[in-house]
Amino acid sequence: MARNWPFQTVLVANRGEIAVRVLRTVQTLGLKGAVVYHAADRNAPAVRMADHAVEITGSTPVAAYLDGAQILAAAKAVGAGAIHPGYGFLSENAGFCRAVEADGLVFIGPTPEQIELMGDKVRARTFVEKAGFPVAPSAIEDDDPSTFVERARQVGTPLLIKPSAGGGGKGMRIVRDLSVLETEIERARSEGQRYFGDGRLYVERYIENPRHIEVQVLGDSHGNVVHVFERECSVQRRFQKIVEETPSPALTWELRNRICETAAGIARSAGYRNAGTVEFIFGQGGEFYFLEMNTRLQVEHPVTEETTGKDLVHEQLRIAGGEELGFAQTDISSQGHAIEFRIYAEDPGRGYTPTTGPILTLHPPTGEGVRWDSGVVQGGEVTAAFDPMIAKLIVRGSDRSDAIARADLALAQTVLLGCKTNTAFLRRLIAHPAFVAGDVHTGFLDANPQIAADPELPPETLHALLAAASLSTRPMRDAADAVPDLHAAIGEWRN
Amino acid sequence: MHHAFKLGDAEHNVELARARATYRLHVGDARIDVDLKTAPDGRAWLTLGERHVEVVIATRGDEVFVHLDGEAYALRYEHPLDRLAAKAGGGANDQIRAPMPGSIVNVAVAAGAAVTKGQTLLVMESMKMETTLVAPRDGVVAAVRFEKGQTFERDAVLLDLESGSPA
Numbered sequence: 001m002a003r004n005w006p007f008q009t010v011l012v013a014n015r016g017e018i019a020v021r022v023l024r025t026v027q028t029l030g031l032k033g034a035v036v037y038h039a040a041d042r043n044a045p046a047v048r049m050a051d052h053a054v055e056i057t058g059s060t061p062v063a064a065y066l067d068g069a070q071i072l073a074a075a076k077a078v079g080a081g082a083i084h085p086g087y088g089f090l091s092e093n094a095g096f097c098r099a100v101e102a103d104g105l106v107f108i109g110p111t112p113e114q115i116e117l118m119g120d121k122v123r124a125r126t127f128v129e130k131a132g133f134p135v136a137p138s139a140i141e142d143d144d145p146s147t148f149v150e151r152a153r154q155v156g157t158p159l160l161i162k163p164s165a166g167g168g169g170k171g172m173r174i175v176r177d178l179s180v181l182e183t184e185i186e187r188a189r190s191e192g193q194r195y196f197g198d199g200r201l202y203v204e205r206y207i208e209n210p211r212h213i214e215v216q217v218l219g220d221s222h223g224n225v226v227h228v229f230e231r232e233c234s235v236q237r238r239f240q241k242i243v244e245e246t247p248s249p250a251l252t253w254e255l256r257n258r259i260c261e262t263a264a265g266i267a268r269s270a271g272y273r274n275a276g277t278v279e280f281i282f283g284q285g286g287e288f289y290f291l292e293m294n295t296r297l298q299v300e301h302p303v304t305e306e307t308t309g310k311d312l313v314h315e316q317l318r319i320a321g322g323e324e325l326g327f328a329q330t331d332i333s334s335q336g337h338a339i340e341f342r343i344y345a346e347d348p349g350r351g352y353t354p355t356t357g358p359i360l361t362l363h364p365p366t367g368e369g370v371r372w373d374s375g376v377v378q379g380g381e382v383t384a385a386f387d388p389m390i391a392k393l394i395v396r397g398s399d400r401s402d403a404i405a406r407a408d409l410a411l412a413q414t415v416l417l418g419c420k421t422n423t424a425f426l427r428r429l430i431a432h433p434a435f436v437a438g439d440v441h442t443g444f445l446d447a448n449p450q451i452a453a454d455p456e457l458p459p460e461t462l463h464a465l466l467a468a469a470s471l472s473t474r475p476m477r478d479a480a481d482a483v484p485d486l487h488a489a490i491g492e493w494r495n
Numbered sequence: 496m497h498h499a500f501k502l503g504d505a506e507h508n509v510e511l512a513r514a515r516a517t518y519r520l521h522v523g524d525a526r527i528d529v530d531l532k533t534a535p536d537g538r539a540w541l542t543l544g545e546r547h548v549e550v551v552i553a554t555r556g557d558e559v560f561v562h563l564d565g566e567a568y569a570l571r572y573e574h575p576l577d578r579l580a581a582k583a584g585g586g587a588n589d590q591i592r593a594p595m596p597g598s599i600v601n602v603a604v605a606a607g608a609a610v611t612k613g614q615t616l617l618v619m620e621s622m623k624m625e626t627t628l629v630a631p632r633d634g635v636v637a638a639v640r641f642e643k644g645q646t647f648e649r650d651a652v653l654l655d656l657e658s659g660s661p662a
Contacts, residue, residue: 060598060646238624349503353595354621356648360553360560361537384596384621384646412565417537417553424566454503461563462507463527464548467520468541469500469559469570470511471531472552476498476572480511480518 006321007081007106009034012046013071014086016375017391018297019046022084025313027051034078036071038064040385045377052078061385065089068096075105082106082320084313088387091296092119108320110274110295117270118293122164122202128290131269133262136281136289138204140164148201149185153178158206161185163192163199169239170195174206207289209441211282212236213248215263216304218315219272224325227264228304228312229334230256234440235429237352237452242422242445243429244300245339246307249400249438250282259288264329266290275301275316284441299342299392302373306338306396336396337403341411341426343374343391345382348425348452354388357381357419365410369396369403382419390421400438404430425452499573500559506573517542591628591654597621598646599653608636616654617641634658 009032012019023033023046034052037044038061047053054074058064065071068090075083083100085091085108094112101107109115118124122140129135139151142164152159161184163171171191173184185201193199216228232248233241247256263278270293277298279291301312310332319325345355362378374391376382382390395410397403411427428451434440445451457465470476499508510521517530533539533552541550541563551562557572601618604610610630617628617639637655641647 060644350595353649354597356596358555360555361551361562363551384598384648415551415562415567417551417560417562417567418555420569421567427565459525460543460546462502463520463522463525464541464543464546464550464563465502465561465568465570466500466507466509466522467527467529467543468531468539468550468552468561468563469572470498470509470520471518471529471541472554472559473498473557473572475574476509476511477518480513483512 003029005029005031005317008032009052009078009080010082010084010108010317011035011052011071011075011078011080012050012084012086013065013075013090014084014088015041015044015046015065016386016389017373018086018299018375019044020049020375021302021373022086022297022313023049025311025317026084029314029317031317034075034080036065036074040383043377043380044375046375052080054078068093068099072096072099072103072105075100076103080105082108082317084108084316085296087294087296087299092294094119106320108274108316110272110276114270114272114274115295118276118295120164121162121166121292122200124293125202125290127270128266131266133266133269134287134289136204136207138202140202141200142202148203149182152181152185152203155203155205158208159203160206161188161201161203163188163196164202165196165198165200166192172239207281207283209284209443210234211248211250211440212241212279212291212442213250213259213282213288214277214279214298215260216298216301216312217263217267217272217276217278218312218319218325219267219274219276220319220325221273221322222324223271225264225268225272226325226327226329226332227260227267228308228310228332230260230263231298231300231303233300234442235435235444236442237348237445239442241300242342242344243339243426244303245337245400245403246303247334247337255286262288262290266293274319275312299389300340302371302392302394303338303340306371306394307334307336308332309335336398337400338394338396339403339407341393341395341407342389342422343393343414343416343426344422345388345390345419346422347420348422349454352422352452354384355382355420356384359416360418361415362417363413363415364391365393365413367406367410367413369406370410371395401436404436428455498575501571501573502568589656590652591616591631591656593619593647593649593651593653594626594628595621596647596649597626599641599643600625602639602641602643604636604639604654606636606638610634610636610656619653628653630656632656 010026011034012022026033032051035050036056040061056064056070090096094115097107097112141148158176161173173188189199211234215230219225231246233244235243277294280288282288359380364372371394376390395407512519520527520529530542553560559570561568597619600620603615614630634656637657
């Protein structure tokens with residue numbers, strides 16, 4: 001069915017798996033897809049897939065993808081009428097959004113004012129609190145810098161110090177003992193200064209063993225807002241998500257309804273336009289507080305797509321095209337259970353340090369209910385230039401235990417040789433009784449370091465590996481072929 | 496002849512010999528008849544005595560990557576000559592190598608500078624966290640290989656250290 005789009009070509013200002021993901025929907029809808037790419041990504045799947053690919057440069061590969069002026073020029077060069085920013089990079093950059101709109105192109109996202117409001121944690125929190133939604137006890141430095149330390153004390157321990165301009169866990173510090181409060185504040189300030197060019201801080205009560213539950217929302221430019229249910233993202237390492245699922249195993253039907261309606265209410269108060277995610281911190285007692293709102297497509301959006309049948313990129317494009325949502329809250333339902341696994345090039349046994357290397361062999365998993373969103377191909381190379389997430393495995397099952405069973409099979413089927421990944425670790429994680437019971441929290445992996453540790457190999461596994469390696473190593477095979485084994489030779493005579 | 500593979504931090508000595516139509520692997524006290532039949536796509540059948548297992552193998556230089564029972568492993572063939580050289584000694588501390596991939600945040604010393612054990616040489620960033628690399632011993636900085644802002648892979652030589660007095 002041909003629709004009248006206000007744009008015919010969409011440029012994706014991103015890379016890796018999300019560029020592929022966005023292009024897939026763009027092209028399925030009969031639109032042309034363009035990408036920008038740094039030379040380091042020359043052979044990436046998104047570049048091969050796009051109708052137009054424009055090379056961009058920068059002092060580092062990441063800098064190229066952050067260069068809004070260059071990307072906008074590329075969009076105009078290929079006649080793109082809209083820019084999809086993906087996640088990360090320029091997706092929550094109000095200045096870029098304004099520049100795109102000033103040049104008459106459509107930014108597939110919220111308004112710049114909404115980006116600014118939700119991008120500043122302090123403003124966002126104040127906004128949510130004033131709108132009557134729950135926020136955790138806190139102290140904001142900007143309210144009165146001279147009394148900040150004292151007000152931080154009043155918040156009570158344990159508390160969390162965060163940079164006001166932050167994100168992704170950078171610069172965050174937990175304080176359990178008030179005697180180190182001032183030292184930790186200074187550390188957080190210097191990290192905030194360095195990462196975000198902004199040393200302002202805020203402090204909030206730290207919820208012990210909390211869950212991270214977030215809600216997908218969609219808002220159009222006509223004032224309609226719906227939620228598309230929640231995702232639980234409690235399994236994290238270094239404040240970054242590894243496994244995300246929906247529905248959350250922590251929620252009763254009543255709580256689920258309440259947290260989802262709260263999210264929709266927050267988005268509605270902001271007049272929110274685009275796909276967005278309202279994140280909550282969820283305590284063991286069922287209490288939940290607003291954490292932040294991400295004004296973009298989320299890495300973990302596929303689990304929502306798999307259980308609701310909604311293509312969120314399609315919805316983003318329709319909203320950006322000025323259409324109404326065209327469905328009501330009651331038209332959205334969620335079926336079954338979906339889990340996403342972030343496949344990272346990293347070594348969990350060495351503190352999750354990133355790994356690099358060539359992708360010599362890649363056999364993605366296949367099968368019923370298995371989705372593989374990837375930005376790498378066999379023959380490619382994982383370098384230190386970008387984030388170590390190289391792919392996402394999403395599995396869907398009729399219920400949670402069915403999804404876990406499929407996930408174990410799919411992870412075992414995933415063959416990626418040449419660069420160490422976390423797939424074996426993920427299998428150990430989902431076999432853990434606490435995960436099976438759905439009883440996890442954001443500190444779960446820190447509290448259970450044995451999951452990340454490389455297990456000792458049983459002798460039969462070690463022997464199989466040494467046999468495979470020996471028989472694949474030329475000097476060993478040649479040496480063996482040159483000198484027949486005497487015992488074997490004797491054995492042959494006897495026969 | 497003795498050969499060895501490194502798997503994780505452990506080194507394993509092995510010997511391989513011909514045995515009738517197949518091979519015999521000597522590892523520790525075990526003697527196992529082994530064979531490997533490989534298809535063009537890298538999938539292979541490994542035979543160990545009576546056991547047959549499907550594996551996927553990829554090689555690159557001295558590295559052998561094996562996917563076995565749903566998990567991937569990396570082994571590195573240790574050349575007999577290199578092992579001899581390593582045993583003979585040689586300044587393991589002369590090169591400061593990157594413990595993980597990342598980028599340089601700050602270079603605290605210049606070539607020719609005398610440093611004492613524990614002194615900060617470089618500050619690097621990886622995984623959104625800073626790591627400080629310190630001098631493993633007293634010495635003199637022979638060369639700083641990277642500048643602030645440059646990125647590097649794991650095991651890259653970041654700085655050379657030599658003994659002696661400052662230039």
